[in-house]
Amino acid sequence: MQSKPILILANRQCAGLVFPLLDDLRSAALVSPIAGSGNHAHWLLGHLVFSEGRYREMMEGFSNPCQSLQNKFGGGSQPDANAAGYPPYEELLGRLRSMDEEFMAWLDSTSEEELDQVLEGVPPQFELYFGTWRHMFLMRAMHWMHHRGQLADCRRAAGRPPLMI
Numbered sequence: 001m002q003s004k005p006i007l008i009l010a011n012r013q014c015a016g017l018v019f020p021l022l023d024d025l026r027s028a029a030l031v032s033p034i035a036g037s038g039n040h041a042h043w044l045l046g047h048l049v050f051s052e053g054r055y056r057e058m059m060e061g062f063s064n065p066c067q068s069l070q071n072k073f074g075g076g077s078q079p080d081a082n083a084a085g086y087p088p089y090e091e092l093l094g095r096l097r098s099m100d101e102e103f104m105a106w107l108d109s110t111s112e113e114e115l116d117q118v119l120e121g122v123p124p125q126f127e128l129y130f131g132t133w134r135h136m137f138l139m140r141a142m143h144w145m146h147h148r149g150q151l152a153d154c155r156r157a158a159g160r161p162p163l164m165i
Helices: 006-030 043-059 067-071 088-108 124-132 133-155
Strands: none
Touching: 006 043, 006 088, 006 133, 043 067, 043 088, 088 124, 124 133
């Protein structure tokens, strides 16, 4: 399967659609889409940073460089309404930008053959999503877009008009 160009396009477009919302929500980082619950922008940003490290961990087998964020932003964590103990929003935003640039450079340098590498230890029911590097690059784009919808809800809860990109 030849899909590298579409994986590059999908991942670039996702970043291009998510970063403007993250930038806009700097001044409303703790507004939740549902009063008293829901993923606010600060948690979503930290979660995306943690996940970037997790993708590399799963694909390349080295320790997640963002492992220290697991308890606050990893799977099973819940947003803290006051962002208690969270790294500053600007720090996370800068880190996500730099991780995205590194990730895209890595994808750009990956061959079609490398995209077919099998990930080790993926449970059988998740092979469709995480079975190969190709699947993982696609899931990364889908993950960003999933959370883009939540960021749009945060903007709406903050009383902001739709951001057309």
